[in-house]
Amino acid sequence: MPEKKPETACRVCGYDDGEILWGDHGFPLYVICSCCHNESGIGDDNLTQVRELRGHWVGQGAPWAEPCRRPENWDLLRQIQNIPEEWR
Numbered sequence: 001m002p003e004k005k006p007e008t009a010c011r012v013c014g015y016d017d018g019e020i021l022w023g024d025h026g027f028p029l030y031v032i033c034s035c036c037h038n039e040s041g042i043g044d045d046n047l048t049q050v051r052e053l054r055g056h057w058v059g060q061g062a063p064w065a066e067p068c069r070r071p072e073n074w075d076l077l078r079q080i081q082n083i084p085e086e087w088r
């Protein structure tokens, strides 16, 4: 089995600033996403809920929780490609 990389991309929005969200053995580190404001371990440990959160967030116009962190040339669709495959 290949070693699983620690998860750094948000399961809901794909934002990845390199901070580890899910540690070894699948324990959440309760990190709040600067983009969609999801907290790892709260509501994003099940695919249905992740999709619901994502749908809600995108439905609001994909607002940034911390707009100052938003890159100038931010591209939602490009960011969404960071979402781990099993959470799409």
Ligand SMILES: [Zn+2]
Residues within 6 Å of the ligand: 010, 011, 012, 013, 014, 015, 033, 034, 035, 036, 037, 038
């Ligand atoms: Zn996020």
